[in-house]
Amino acid sequence: MTTAVNTSPATGTAFDLGPARALACRECGHQIPLAAEFACAECFGPLEVAYEFGDIRREDIESGPESIWRYRGLLPVPSTVDTFPNTEPGRTRLVKADRLAAALGVKSLWVKDDTGNPTHSFKDRVVAVALAAARELGFKVLACPSTGNLANAVAAAAARAGWESVVLIPSSLERAKVLTTAVYDGALIAVDGNYDDVNRLATELAAEHEDWAFVNVNVRPYYAEGSKTLGFEVAEQLGWRLPGQVVVPVASGSQLTKVDKGFRELGELGLVEPTPYRVFGAQATGCSPVSSAYKAGQDVISPVKPDTIARSLAIGAPADGPYVLDTVRRTGGAVEDVSDQEVVEAIRLLARTEGIFAETAGGVTVATAKKLIDNGKLDPDADTVLLITGDGLKTLDAIQDQVGPKATVPPSAAAVREALGY
Amino acid sequence: MTTAVNTSPATGTAFDLGPARALACRECGHQIPLAAEFACAECFGPLEVAYEFGDIRREDIESGPESIWRYRGLLPVPSTVDTFPNTEPGRTRLVKADRLAAALGVKSLWVKDDTGNPTHSFKDRVVAVALAAARELGFKVLACPSTGNLANAVAAAAARAGWESVVLIPSSLERAKVLTTAVYDGALIAVDGNYDDVNRLATELAAEHEDWAFVNVNVRPYYAEGSKTLGFEVAEQLGWRLPGQVVVPVASGSQLTKVDKGFRELGELGLVEPTPYRVFGAQATGCSPVSSAYKAGQDVISPVKPDTIARSLAIGAPADGPYVLDTVRRTGGAVEDVSDQEVVEAIRLLARTEGIFAETAGGVTVATAKKLIDNGKLDPDADTVLLITGDGLKTLDAIQDQVGPKATVPPSAAAVREALGY
The missing domain is CATH 3.40.50.1100 (Rossmann fold)
Incomplete structure (x- = not known):
């Protein structure tokens, strides 16, 4: 089991996906040209992006965009990626968490707070890369099966890019989670079935529709990066x-x-x-x-x-x-x-x-x-x-049964003081 | 009505609030030393921070923290502000909004997306400045009356800083809004009354408790900056x-x-x-x-x-x-x-x-x-x-009655295609 880093290209490729040179099987190492494939034709192992990195210096990254695109030289995306509309995720806070460290009994602790992303989860990162790669690979529709964060991220990114989106959810999903995807106005389809049914359906549709990029199915190698x-x-x-x-x-x-x-x-x-x-x-x-x-x-x-x-x-x-x-x-x-x-x-x-x-x-x-x-x-x-x-x-x-007001009081300063133990 | 910028200091002051030199009345111009005051003793006009800015260059700002503290030389906060725990808001996306521009019929449009802040509103900016100034002014408790974003921001910032917080809300507030403040575990007090009652109570409590910084009452001049x-x-x-x-x-x-x-x-x-x-x-x-x-x-x-x-x-x-x-x-x-x-x-x-x-x-x-x-x-x-x-x-x-799935279908690819008009 090897991870292909700095491998030489399998073959020439017509796509500009930056330093990406091939897809390599994580099991047998077999390489194929960059394409919308996710399983090895030799052994059915999962495919992963293989690169040939150029000379990358810290200064180049530091002077880049305030988003994940500052790392474009390390991702399977075109060098011009930041000129296309996408959700510009990343550069979220890395918080020095001294009070949590004290509570846990560790010396030096940091929390990477990825809630600061456009739709408030790390999924914006993977979807942005999937969208950038999918555009270069010739797709026209961004799609996914999801029950939550991924649905939000796909619908939002597609909206920003002006792409159609197809998001499949189980029809039993709570109203609030439906709303946070539906607001972006893509094709949100509720499926009478559980998440497994929805997932199977996605794989079937990905095989049938050549211009649909199911981010976590047929363009998964790029998405994962x-x-x-x-x-x-x-x-x-x-x-x-x-x-x-x-x-x-x-x-x-x-x-x-x-x-x-x-x-x-x-x-x-x-x-x-x-x-x-x-x-x-x-x-x-x-x-x-x-x-x-x-x-x-x-x-x-x-x-x-x-x-x-x-x-x-x-x-x-x-x-x-x-x-x-x-x-x-x-x-x-x-x-x-x-x-x-x-x-x-x-x-x-x-x-x-x-x-x-x-x-x-x-x-x-x-x-x-x-x-x-x-x-x-x-x-x-x-x-x-x-x-x-x-x-x-x-x-x-x-948390709904766990937290709430310390007290409910009449509108007087004395009542507030009493509730606070003053 | 003048805005005091680069005015000379009213008097010497014991506080390090960076370039801030005095509080100046927005109506009559009367200046007082930096303190936790919000109304002019002469004319009851609102007080505003007056500064004496040093030499500030773009490079100094650009090499500063990835938060509002890169602008500390322009804010009423200590020069060491980024060494104290606070919520590090700011540096949110400025999105070039070409598709919205086209929809609205304007040529060049940007959206400043302040949902990327720690509690997802611009209130994190004002609360962070209020907390930083309040610490220097000797306060120990961060407080506010609020029905939403401000409550979230105050409770979160106080938690991060290890301060007590007192947040007053109307007892009729929806459960979801209660939860998003209560989770930070400060003193959230529900008041049987409307928002006006809660607000009056805050002003009364601010006058009575010398170590409570009501961000939008007694430290409002700093908060607003x-x-x-x-x-x-x-x-x-x-x-x-x-x-x-x-x-x-x-x-x-x-x-x-x-x-x-x-x-x-x-x-x-x-x-x-x-x-x-x-x-x-x-x-x-x-x-x-x-x-x-x-x-x-x-x-x-x-x-x-x-x-x-x-x-x-x-x-x-x-x-x-x-x-x-x-x-x-x-x-x-x-x-x-x-x-x-x-x-x-x-x-x-x-x-x-x-x-x-x-x-x-x-x-x-x-x-x-x-x-x-x-x-x-x-x-x-x-x-x-x-x-x-x-x-x-x-x-x-x-939006809850406005958006939803395009269709609800049985778990088959044909049904999805039909729902999408393929």
Whole structure:
């Protein structure tokens, strides 16, 4: 299992996707020219973008756009990517989290707050890269199956670009989640079925419609690369260095492997010192197939039926699960899982200490970090980064029975003072 | 009525509030030393921060933090402001909005998308400045009366700083808005009364508790300056130049006057060419006291009882209304108002064309811009900036009966195709 970095091109290609030169199979290494393919024709393994990077200096990046496009020289997008309308995600806050650090008992902690993205989750990063690549590959429609963040991101990016979008959701989705996608006025289609049905339908439609780019299906190799920008930004915002430890939520597992890939590329290109780092994966116990495999010392993932409030992580058969296991084992990290109650407590802990209101996935990350510190797997003396990838405004139901006013009082100053114990 | 910029200091002061030297009355010009005061002892006029700016170069700003603190040399905050925990707002996207421009019939249009702030509204800017000044002035508690964005921002900033917060809300506030403040775990107090009752209570409590900084009451002069950063960022993001026209939503009116103040300061300090610009105010017809006064050619504002879905703008007696009139008249702008139906249509227009989902206040801004173009008051050939100051996720009720799935279908590709007209 190799990751193709700086490989030579498989063949010439008609597309301008920047430093991308080919698609390479993550299992057998077979390469094909850049195209809208996602599975290896030789072994059915997943395809990944292979690059031939040019000379990239910190100054070039620092003087680039205030968005992920400053890293365009490291992404499968045209060099002119920032001249086309897209959602300009990225450059979100990396917050030095001293109060959370004290609460968790670690020395140096940072929170990457990706709620600042255009539709308030990291999905804007991957969708923006998918859109940029899809345009170059000749697609005309941006599409996805989703139940939440991805639907928002696809509908918004397509709207901004003036593309049609097709977003498939289960018809049982809550009204609030329907509204936050429907407002962008693409083709939002409610499907009478569960998420698995919707997903199957997406794969079928992707095969039938040559000009539809299902971001997480037929252009998935490009889409996935967008998560590298989380790693790039963390390193740049730390002053061009790698953290000692990073905790990443695991849904499909793609994000975790791409943050690692981003760190490695920076080291290989001389943009940072290639200092050792450890990557940790975070799951909710109610959907923890990767954590279970990790703990059992297995290499394969046994699918599960998700049952957790962390719905944005609820992928029972995570495609990149085996690569997550490779990454955490290679770097000396671990995968851990936490209960829904721990998730809610962690959402509240992060809000109370750092003023950051995360969605349930963020609660999973913080709670997992706490557990990993308590069980001695995270080094309390190493520089640690937690990835907060989505917004609490989208998962209000998780806290609705947990928080509220301290008191309800009549309109008098004396009553307020009394309620506050003065 | 003068704005004190670069005035000499009234007296020496023990506080380090950067370039701030005094508080000056906007009506009579009387100056007092920097303190937690908001009304002139001579004439009861509102106090404003007066500065003595040092030599500030573009390079100093450009090499500063990726937040409003890059402008600390232009704000009433300590020069060490970025070393204390605060919410690091600002540096939000300035989006070139070509599709919205085409829809509105203007040549060059930008949208300042302030939904990217930590709690997703511009209130993070003003609260961060209030917190920084309040710390230096010796306060220990951050407080406000609010029904929404301000409550979120105060509770989050206090949590991050490790301060206590006291947030007063009407007890009738919707559950979702309660949750988004309560999660930060400050002292959220529900008051049996309307917003006017809550506001009166805040003024009373501010007078009684010397260590409580009510951001929009006793530290209001500092708080208000935070809105200048919207002007600074627009100019910097345009490549250090002023736009020809800017459309700003009007609640208290403070933001509009401070954007203007920011533009003027940049010009006076030689950071931009002091090219002419016009400032336009946007209100909802259901709460349009400033627009009414503007249209009637009056200098005074007649208070109204608000009745609009744009609740974050629903201030019936706007404190800075007269200064808004001064500003728009001096710059050759105007104030206009739009119906709630136009607001909803504009939210949808912005989402559909640019992938930006604004709260109702943003709908007011876009709808007003449309009306001003249609009635010839906005020049379609001038560079125009619209300020989108809050997030649609917080006002979902505004669109809930307007948008939804295009179709609900059985889980088959044929059914999807048919629904899409293929």
